[in-house]
Amino acid sequence: xxxxxxxxxxxxxxxxxxxxxxxxxxxxxxxxxxxxxxxxxxxxxxxxxxxxxxxxxxxxxxxxxxxxxxxxxxxxxxxxxxxxxxxxxxxxxxxxxxxxxxxxxxxxxxxxxxxxxxxxxxxxxxxxxxxxxxxxxxxxxxxxxxxxxxxxxxxxxxxxxxxxxxxxxxxxxxxxxxxxxxxxxxxxxxxxxxxxxxxxxxxxxxxxxxxxxxxxxxxxxxxxxxxxxxxxxxxxxxxxxxxxxxxxxxxxxxxxxxxxxxxxxxxxxxxxxxxxxxxxxxxxxxxxxxxxxxxxxxxxxxxxxxxxxxxxxxxxxxxxxxxxxxxxxxxxxxxxxxxxxxxxxxxxxxxxxxxxxxxxxxxxxxxxxxxxxxxxxxxxxxxxxxxxxxxxxxxxxxxxxxxxxxxxxxxxxxxxxxxxxxxxxxxxxxxxxxxxxxxxxxxxxxxxxxxxxxxxxxxxx
Ligand code: ADP
Ligand code: MG
Numbered sequence: 525x526x527x528x529x530x531x532x533x534x535x536x537x538x539x540x541x542x543x544x545x546x547x548x549x550x551x552x553x554x555x556x557x558x559x560x561x562x563x564x565x566x567x568x569x570x571x572x573x574x575x576x577x578x579x580x581x582x583x584x585x586x587x588x589x590x591x592x593x594x595x596x597x598x599x600x601x602x603x604x605x606x607x608x609x610x611x612x613x614x615x616x617x618x619x620x621x622x623x624x625x626x627x628x629x630x631x632x633x634x635x636x637x638x639x640x641x642x643x644x645x646x647x648x649x650x651x652x653x654x655x656x657x658x659x660x661x662x663x664x665x666x667x668x669x670x671x672x673x674x675x676x677x678x679x680x681x682x683x684x685x686x687x688x689x690x691x692x693x694x695x696x697x698x699x700x701x702x703x704x705x706x707x708x709x710x711x712x713x714x715x716x717x718x719x720x721x722x723x724x725x726x727x728x729x730x731x732x733x734x735x736x737x738x739x740x741x742x743x744x745x746x747x748x749x750x751x752x753x754x755x756x757x758x759x760x761x762x763x764x765x766x767x768x769x770x771x772x773x774x775x776x777x778x779x780x781x782x783x784x785x786x787x788x789x790x791x792x793x794x795x796x797x798x799x800x801x802x803x804x805x806x807x808x809x810x811x812x813x814x815x816x817x818x819x820x821x822x823x824x825x826x827x828x829x830x831x832x833x834x835x836x837x838x839x840x841x842x843x844x845x846x847x848x849x850x851x852x853x854x855x856x857x858x859x860x861x862x863x864x865x866x867x868x869x870x871x872x873x874x875x876x877x878x879x880x881x882x883x884x885x886x887x888x889x890x891x892x893x894x895x896x897x898x899x900x901x902x903x904x905x906x907x908x909x910x911x912x913x914x915x916x917x918x919x920x921x922x923x924x925x926x927x928x929x930x931x932x933x934x935x936x937x938x939x940x941x942x943x944x945x946x947x948x949x950x951x952x953x954x955x956x957x958x959x960x961x962x963x964x965x966x967x968x969x970x971x972x973x974x975x976x977x978x979x980x981x982x983x984x985x
Pocket of ligand 2: 695755979
């Protein structure tokens with residue numbers, strides 16, 4: 525075939541392909557170019573290595589059917605080749621388009637004012653760095669979030685923040701968004717809850733019924749931005765299509781050098797519905813854990829809350845609340861709000877007595893120290909404390925050390941980094957020990973009874 529004929533032929537095949545392939549495969553089809561067609565064999569070239577692999581692996585048969593349909597040749601075959609020079613042209617073209625898009629975005633955005641931008645980014649005005657109290661438990665996460673905010677798509681991409689509910693993940697993530705919008709207004713920030721993303725995707729693909737125009741509108745919405753903040757990724761559903769699409773969103777942004785921030789209540793590999801491909805991508809950057817704040821930080825959070833609302837209070841009242849709500853900042857704030865409301869309604873001062881009356885907490889003992897835990901564990905296992913603290917490798921000493929580390933984390937709520945300092949070990953070693961006991965404690969009798977007895981011994985200290 526002549527060149528021009530080849531091109532025409534390919535246009536026909538391409539149209540057929542776009543008609544039969546699902547939306548999320550389209551971005552891999554657009555950049556394909558024809559390089560030859562002979563004896564039923566269609567050779568295509570692409571600058572996207574991932575595109576070649578995905579098309580080959582997942583859509584080969586559909587593509588051949590489409591080719592047969594157009595050519596009428598029963599012996600149709602397709603060969604897709606990755607070509608580096610096509611990759612370069614593609615990169616140049618996308619940079620050119622991006623530059624043009626950026627210029628347009630800049631003009632458009634110059635017209636909007638800051639608060640408009642913040643609300644369009646879907647951010648809560650309370651969740652800024654200024655309102656985030658920094659303490660031992662969150663200083664690393666805070667520093668990393670700040671580094672990302674100051675230099676998006678720099679060192680930490682993606683940034684993956686994980687930790688239990690109510691520890692400030694959403695707050696930190698949105699703080700990044702506010703900071704960027706304020707300091708770098710030409711960058712486009714988008715915050716989305718994972719459920720909203722999934723719902724948006726599902727409703728778009730239903731509504732449009734494979735309509736190219738509308739699906740690419742969806743994709744533009746999530747990839748024509750500079751910073752994406754995806755909250756609570758553990759809610760990703762196991763639907764293959766939305767997963768594939770999330771991967772597409774991730775790759776488009778990542779390949780364009782855009783910042784991705786993700787939060788989760790657990791590590792990527794602990795999310796059962798997550799595909800391996802997404803898991804690897806999330807683990808590619810920096811993963812940070814938020815742990816419950818220590819007493820001082822909790823007290824500071826309440827003080828900040830009180831002063832923002834111009835409230836008078838007895839320090840002991842805040843201390844009482846801080847002592848009794850140690851695992852979840854949301855609950856801590858909830859308790860504080862309850863006491864404030866009660867004080868206001870009954871027109872009383874915010875005193876310790878009032879707080880005690882309203883909350884009626886059992887007096888908790890958070891005076892158990894890492895050292896006491898290590899000592900009691902050593903005597904339970906009849907090993908030397910210095911062996912637990914050291915690197916001795918015997919079976920008994922290792923178990924004792926792991927148990928002691930596990931209990932230290934559970935009872936004192938300290939961060940892994942802090943516990944690592946106490947034991948003079950790497951924080952990954954500490955995490956490993958903690959996870960090991962966590963996994964074994966329900967199936968291993970020796971371990972579960974050791975945990976129970978050591979806890980009891982600690983109580984009577
Ligand atoms: P998560 O997303 O981890 O469930 P959030 O970010 O929603 O938690 O935080 C819950 C509440 O606690 C929010 O009101 C948040 O402002 C507050 N909070 C959490 N950590 C801090 C902190 N270090 N300083 C100030 N407020 C905090
Ligand atoms: Mg949250």
